[in-house]
Amino acid sequence: xxxxxxxxxxxxxxxxxxxxxxxxxxxxxxxxxxxxxxxxxxxxxxxxxxxxxxxxxxxxxxxxxxxxxxxxxxxxxxxxxxxxxxxxxxxxxxxxxxxxxxxxxxxxxxxxxxxxxxxxxxxxxxxxxxxxxxxxxxxxxxxxxxxxxxxxxxxxxxxxxxxxxxxxxxxxxxxxxxxxxxxxxxxxxxxxxxxxxx
Amino acid sequence: xxxxxxxxxxxxxxxxxxxxxxxxxxxxxxxxxxxxxxxxxxxxxxxxxxxxxxxxxxxxxxxxxxxxxxxxxxxxxxxxxxxxxxxxxxxxxxxxxxxxxxxxxxxxxxxxxxxxxxxxxxxxxxxxxxxxxxxxxxxxxxxxxxxxxxxxxxxxxxxxxxxxxxxxxxxxxxxxxxxxxxxxxxxxxxxxxxxxxxxxxxxxxxxxxxxxxxxxxxxxxxxxxxxxxxxxxxxxxxxxxxxxxxxxxxxxxxxxxxxxxxxxxxxxxxxxxxxxxxxxxxxxxxxxxxxxxxxxxxxxxxxxxxxxxxxxxxxxxxxxxxxxxxxxxxxxxxxxxxxxxxxxxxxxxxxxxxxxxxxxxxxxxxxxxxxxxxxxxxxxxxxxxxxxxxxxxxxxxxxxxxxxxxxxxxxxxxxxxxxxxxxxxxxxxxxxxxxxxxxxxxxxxxxxxxxxxxxxxxxxxxxxxxxxxxx
Numbered sequence: 001x002x003x004x005x006x007x008x009x010x011x012x013x014x015x016x017x018x019x020x021x022x023x024x025x026x027x028x029x030x031x032x033x034x035x036x037x038x039x040x041x042x043x044x045x046x047x048x049x050x051x052x053x054x055x056x057x058x059x060x061x062x063x064x065x066x067x068x069x070x071x072x073x074x075x076x077x078x079x080x081x082x083x084x085x086x087x088x089x090x091x092x093x094x095x096x097x098x099x100x101x102x103x104x105x106x107x108x109x110x111x112x113x114x115x116x117x118x119x120x121x122x123x124x125x126x127x128x129x130x131x132x133x134x135x136x137x138x139x140x141x142x143x144x145x146x147x148x149x150x151x152x153x154x155x156x157x158x159x160x161x162x163x164x165x166x167x168x169x170x171x172x173x174x175x176x177x178x179x180x181x182x183x184x185x186x187x188x189x190x191x192x193x194x195x196x197x198x
Numbered sequence: 199x200x201x202x203x204x205x206x207x208x209x210x211x212x213x214x215x216x217x218x219x220x221x222x223x224x225x226x227x228x229x230x231x232x233x234x235x236x237x238x239x240x241x242x243x244x245x246x247x248x249x250x251x252x253x254x255x256x257x258x259x260x261x262x263x264x265x266x267x268x269x270x271x272x273x274x275x276x277x278x279x280x281x282x283x284x285x286x287x288x289x290x291x292x293x294x295x296x297x298x299x300x301x302x303x304x305x306x307x308x309x310x311x312x313x314x315x316x317x318x319x320x321x322x323x324x325x326x327x328x329x330x331x332x333x334x335x336x337x338x339x340x341x342x343x344x345x346x347x348x349x350x351x352x353x354x355x356x357x358x359x360x361x362x363x364x365x366x367x368x369x370x371x372x373x374x375x376x377x378x379x380x381x382x383x384x385x386x387x388x389x390x391x392x393x394x395x396x397x398x399x400x401x402x403x404x405x406x407x408x409x410x411x412x413x414x415x416x417x418x419x420x421x422x423x424x425x426x427x428x429x430x431x432x433x434x435x436x437x438x439x440x441x442x443x444x445x446x447x448x449x450x451x452x453x454x455x456x457x458x459x460x461x462x463x464x465x466x467x468x469x470x471x472x473x474x475x476x477x478x479x480x481x482x483x484x485x486x487x488x489x490x491x492x493x494x495x496x497x498x499x500x501x502x503x504x505x506x507x508x509x510x511x512x513x514x515x516x517x518x519x520x521x522x523x524x525x526x527x528x529x530x531x532x533x534x535x536x537x538x539x540x541x542x543x544x545x546x547x548x549x550x551x552x553x554x555x556x557x558x559x560x561x562x563x564x565x566x567x568x569x570x571x572x573x574x575x576x577x578x579x580x581x582x583x584x585x586x587x588x589x590x591x592x593x594x595x596x597x598x599x600x601x602x603x604x605x606x607x608x609x610x611x612x613x614x615x616x617x618x619x620x621x622x623x624x625x626x627x628x629x630x631x632x633x634x635x636x637x638x639x640x641x642x643x644x645x646x647x648x649x650x651x652x653x654x655x656x657x658x659x660x661x662x663x664x665x666x667x668x669x
Contacts, residue, residue, distance in 0.1 A: 019514040020391055020491050024628040029607040033262065033276035035236035035283045047630045052616065075514065077392040080425065080491070081628060082607075083327040083341035084234065106361075106395055106427050107327060111343035165359065167219025177345065182222070182353040183247070185214065189224065189353055192213045193251070197459040198226055198320055198448070 003116030005175040009098055009144045010154070012069035014061055015134045019075040023108065026079065026087035040086055041093030062094075066138045073100045073130050079108025088112045098144050100151065102127040113168050114177060120144060120151050126160045129153065146172060200466035202363050203432050204398050207338045207463065211321045213355055220357040226320040228255040228350045229306045230293070232262055232284040233609070234325030238348035239287040249351045252292040256315055257284055259297050260305045262609050265572050265599035268298055277610065291351070304575025304601040307331040307543035311415065312577050314444025318433035318460040323350060328543045328625060330421040333430035334414035335437055336463045338398070340428040361427050362472040364397040365465075368405040370479035375659040377553060378413035379545060379623065379642035381405060382420040383485035383495045385477065390509055391493035395425030397473065400465060405479040406431050411440040412549040419544045420625055423492035432464040484658055486530050487627050487640040489518040494627070498645065498657050502528045521629050522637050523617075530639070531657060535649040537620035538569040539632070541599075542606035545623035546574030548581045550643040555587045557647035557661050563595035564653030570612060571596055572604040596650070608633045621649040 031043040048060050056063040072091065078101035079087060088111040091099060099117060102124040112119045122130070133140045133153050141154040146169065152159035164172075171177060182189070201209070213222040230238075235257070242249070249255065262277040272278040281298060288295035296302040302309055307328055310316045316332045322339040323329060325347045332339035346356045366385060386393075399421050406414060414431050421429030431437075438460060441447050448456040483497030496503070502519070504526045505512040519525060524533075540546075540554050551573065563569060571591065573579040579601060582588050588598060605612040606624035608631070614620045616635025623646050627638035639655065648656035 017513075018517065019510050022491065022626075022628045024607075024626065024631050028630055028634070029261075029609045030634075032233050032609065033274075033280055035280055036240060037237050047634055052634060076510070077395070077425070080391055081327065081626060083325055083329075083343055085237075085325075085343035085345060088343070103392060103395070105392065105425060107341055107343065110358075111345070114343060114345035165219050167216050167357075178357045179241070179245070179345075179349055179352060181357070182349055182355050185222070186250070186353060189213055189222075189250075189355055192224055193354065196224065196226065197210060198317055198456060 003175055003177070006097065006116065006118050006146050006172045008146065009070060010141055011071050012139055013071035013073050013100070013130070013134055013142050014067045014069055015131050016061055016072060016074045017131050020077045020080055021074050022081035023079060023084055023087040024081055027084065027090040032084060032086050037089055039093070040090040041095065044090040044094040070096055071098045071100060071142055071144065072096045073127070073134065076101065076103045076124070078104050080105040083107045085111045085115065088115050088117055092117050100127070100130065113172070116172065116175070118144065118146065118172060120162045122151060122160050122162060129158060200469040202465045202469045202471065203336060203400055203430060203463055204338065204363050205469070207319050207321065207336070208360060210319070220359045222355050223321060223358050225323050225350050225354055225356060226254065226317070227315050227322045229310055229315070229322070229324035229329070230255060230257045230284070230347065231306050231324070231326065232259045232280040234344050235287065235347055236280060236283045237344050238351060241348040242351055247352050249291040249293065251354050254354060255293045255351065256310070257288045257293050257295045258303055258306050258309055259284055261603045261607065263298050263602040264610050265602045265604045265612055268600045272298070301576055304577070305543045305546055305603055307419065308546055308574030308578065311335065311411070312444070312575055314441060314447035317441060317447065317456070318437055319463045323356065327422045328419050330426070330428040331415050331419040331543055333418040333421065333428050334411060335441065336430055336433035336460070338428060338430065341422065361398040362396055363400070364394055364426070364473040364475070365400045365402055365471045367403040367474070367476040368401070368479045369403040369476070370405065372405060372479050372482060375484050375644055375662055376482050377642040377644060378409055378416040380482055380485045381479065382417045383487065383492065383640065384482045386420060386424045386492050387485070387495040388477065389424040389493070391423060391491040392425040394421070397426050399426045399429040401429055401431050407434065410549060411436060412547040415547065416544055420492070423625060433460050484642060484645050486645060486655060488522065488524055488530060490521055490627055490629050492625065492627060492640060494518065495640065498530060498655070502526055502530070530655045533655045534619060535567055535621050535654055536618040537614050538567060538646050538650040539572070539605040539620055539622040539624060540643055540646050541570070541572030541574065541604050542624035543574065543603070544625040545643050546572060546578065548578050550623060551578070551582050551587055552585070553643040554647040555590050557644055557658055558594040558596065558651050559590050561594055561651040564651055567650055567653050569596055569650045570599055570605055572599045573601050575601050594651070605632050607631060608636070614638070621646050621655065
């Protein structure tokens, strides 16, 4: 078991209505030098969050005390760029358990699913509703229900369903990971390897 | 049933299909580097499991390495620690390790093909999104996260849903001064940075058929920049001639068997793609980016579009141009350039240095421009010397650095200072990519050369005296 189980998450959310948020913003390359998975949350959005002299940038949402929560709501094409899992680690280690966007980059989405951050893809319209609701009331709560595959704006009851493969859903609900699965079919893999074309 | 090239390679490697889940995909070749592997090895250790097939994994140090004085100890203790971890992990698990100072050391996506690790019809992964480079050989190659690196080390498999398939056809004769980099930047500008997300791309048409392997690698390398997991080009004579005889290529009977397999690697005539796009290669100009993602590119003679002419929100667009210090309607020609970077897994191969040299020959580096020329490997470095390019470069006021990823992601000391402008042959112009506050304009080695000798963004076609020079 590799991470916390995910079931139903009820939380306020942090809005980041910017498109194409790339992995170099999530975690700049100069913070990829660790040989252990520690401290990445401190450098999440480092260059948007801090000035060069390490003082916080007041206008960045993570530095605004009125916004908090375990859900990050991003703009379209969230997580584009590099394959660095460190980007997903930074999101998780900062304290987010769920990222909501109208569109995710592939590798980032995969990385999230592999480490216990739930990527929830919503329609562009619902994404706009969420941003508007948080802007109107930063204390507004979202409920992400993995068993039901729904995301709900609790204030109004408006909800949408989201997609996740049954296999990945089961993993997230139970905190399993792919290595557990792959280890369990190792003899089959070894047999397969005997008959490859190369 | 008719199959695409992608289907053929993918289906050959599916160990098992999971109902309502991903495929278990066998990985032929696994490349690792110092940045995305240490935590995977820690995972193996904490679970007490071994590397299943150490002979299928190859380690090289590239992301963190200095590009000068490589014979000296690495000064940055964190970088040095990662390099040491790669070495000790490789040694502990019996993996080939090409560390700093090793003759085979270099950028993972440059040395993989050079030594024949990259093979047509293979599945190749690496904890680096530009693994798509190897698709140039008709391999399925893509970047993975560190959890997946651990999966491949422990079981030689990863679990992936099969992506959708897209074919991008480009036909026609490319204009003078138009390189594979321009073709790729053009396609990305048409699709946007997310236009191929969820797809695996096959590139087809005479523009790609006429490219060298180096050119094809540049194109496939950039597939990820439009969101595609990878891109591939069917192997042909050009591919086979490149692969044959390399150190890790099959030999003897194994070669004959491999060759028979390579020849099956093409899309059947009536195979169906989920999406198909066609472009006319003759309309492509030398390209340059003006914004903060690789989709924000245009022909070098054009003007920066207005927000209402591009996809996406006006606020994001304004933030991007604001970061760059550019305005809607600006011409890129004549904009000041402080740095020029030639290198990376995108454009760090011998052809790229030939192209750069063809423009700077007989000219001189402009005052006030800092130019970093970083070969992708020791083989490229040696070729630059053997072909006499270094003499021409030296004469023109340039120096050559040592192989590594360098200023592409600026993990080492090769950082563009805040606010400065770089014309870069690399792959990403994200905010701060080349150093905090750096401003990147992505372009071909020819555009980079034109900037290096003029100090401003310059259409390289104005510096090409003879059309024959480049044909």
